Amino acid sequence: MSRSSVWSARLSFLTVACAAVLLLAVAGLRGSVALLLAAALGGAAGLAAAWWFLTHRGLWRWLAGTVVVLSPVAVAIVYMRHRLLWVVIVAGVLWVLAVAAGRQALTGPGDRPREFVTAAPRSPYLIMNPRSGGGKVERFHLVERARTLGARVFLLDGPAVDVAEVARQALRDGADLLGVAGGDGTQALVAGVAAEHGVPFLVISAGTRNHFALDLGLDRKDPSTCLDALTDGVELHVDLGLIGDRTFVNNASFGAYAAVVQSPAYRDDKTGTALEMLPDALTGADGPRLRLSVDGTTVTGSQAVLISNNPYTTGDVAGLGHRPRLDLGVLGVLAVTVRGSADAARLISGRGRARSLTFRTAPAAVVDADAPAVPVGIDGESVMLPTPVHCVIRPAALRVRVPRHRPGARPAPPEMDWTRLRRLALAGRRSTPEVNV
Structure with a gap:
């Protein structure tokens, strides 16, 4: 353990103690308990x-929405009447600092995927969607720059284009690298062809969200920098997910999200469609009942199941931060099962995740349902798949060519493990070597 980690752990506990002492010193023991109870009740409500709000419609929804808005206001009024609002603000800042110091202490040395030095491609072929990402292809002059670097460019001019067949034809014509400037769904289709033929694949971050590019460490602000890989690049060997016979680079989602995205009205009115469909999707009144089988575990009745190409970090409720590695050879499997408002409150607050969340890593998973087919969101695109749906990982299936110099993926923020943090703070003092003079 490093000396800085030890001191960061001690700083985290010291900051927590300061927050507690502040509240006790200003409000006293009895007042502190009462005020903390008021905050807990307001938060639970x-x-x-x-x-x-999410599971009802009409009057009940808007009454619940009013409670959502007014509950923190009521807590704030209680503290203001006791002239302690400033204490809450200061204590909140101290808690933020404590968590930041704790995560700094728990963060291990970052390990990067292995890079392979290979010859630059002689005949790269790039498929670009000019509409993706709000027109990034044109805004960053990607076509002109790619052609200057010797690449052939194919522009997608309509939704009916068979992108996978375009990629296969390019290989038949002698292409030795395939690349995509577009969304993750298009990336996945061409990545599957590249993996099938063993040629390198180039990701150009011209989509809207660019999750795959993020986890590869690419620059999402300036997609033109991804083209540097054509002349000064290295290769990463990453895994691919396979759902049925279709490749995915990010994830496949089942349940509430997939059902909402499947609606024809979703594209024109995302918020309105989601609010209309979520009550039935979350309560199970509409849609198939899911059954997940993974690593010897079976979970039934989940509102949402997410199967990802390598696991996401789990510091947030949904577990959708990012993937620190894409070469671990396993799927990340997450199921959310909420059986009422109490489960939902515990899940959001972080106190009941073990009951509502199932998280596994495994080379394969199966999602079945009491229906012949289920909606599935595959890298953001909605399809209907026959049940049961089989998902597997394909280790090191894809050769991705990336620029030698790139921003790099963000380090995975560790979860706050207070037991481990305490051991680190105490063990650091015991393990300090003695100096003999």
């Missing part, structure tokens, strides 16, 4: 009301 707000979380329960949020679940009602």
Whole structure:
């Protein structure tokens, strides 16, 4: 363990102690307990009301929404009447600092995927979607720059284009690298062809969200920098997910999200469609009942199941931060099972995740349902697949060519493990070597 990690752990506990001492010193023991109880009750009411807002329609929804808004206001009024609002603000800042110091202490040395030095491609072929990402292809002059670097460019001019067949034809014509400037769904289709033929694949971050580019460490602000890989690049060997016979680079989602995205109205009115469909999707009144089988575990009745190409970090409720590695050879499998407002409140607050969240890593998973087919969101694109749906990982299936110099993926923020943090703070003092003079 490093000396800085030890001191960061001690700083985290010191900051927590300062927050507690501040509250006790200003409000006293009895007042502190009462005020903390008021905050807990207000928070619980707000979380329960949020679940009602999502799972009901009409008058009940808007009454619940009113409670969501007013519960923190009521807590703030209680503290203001006791002239302690400033204490809450200061204590909140101290807690933020404590968590930041704790995560700094728990962060291990970052390990990067292995890079392979290979010859630059002689005949690269790039498929670009000029509409993707709000017109990034034109805004960053990607076509002109790619052609200057010797690449052939194919522009997608309509939704009916068979992107996979375009990629296969390019290989028949002698292409030795395939690349895509577009969304993750298009990336996945061409990546599957590249993996099938063993040629390198180039990711150009010209999509809207660029999740795959993020986890590869590419620059999402300036997609033109991805083209540097054509002349000064290295290769990463990453895994691919396979759902049925279709490749995915990010994830496949089942349940509430997939059902909402499947609606024809979703594209024109995302918020309105989601609010209309979520009550039935979250309560199970509409849609198939899911059954997940993974690593010897079976989970039934989940509102949402997410199967990802390598696991996401799990510091947030949904577990959708990012993937620190894409070469671990496993799927990340997450199922959310909420059976009422109490479960929802515990899940959001972080106190009941073990009951509502199932998280596994495994080379394969199966999602079945009480229906012949289920909606699935594959890298953001909605399709219907026959059940049961089989998902597997393909280790090191894809050769991705990336620029030698790139921003790099963000380090994975560790979860706050207070037991481990305490051991680190105490063991650091015991393990300090003695100096003999």
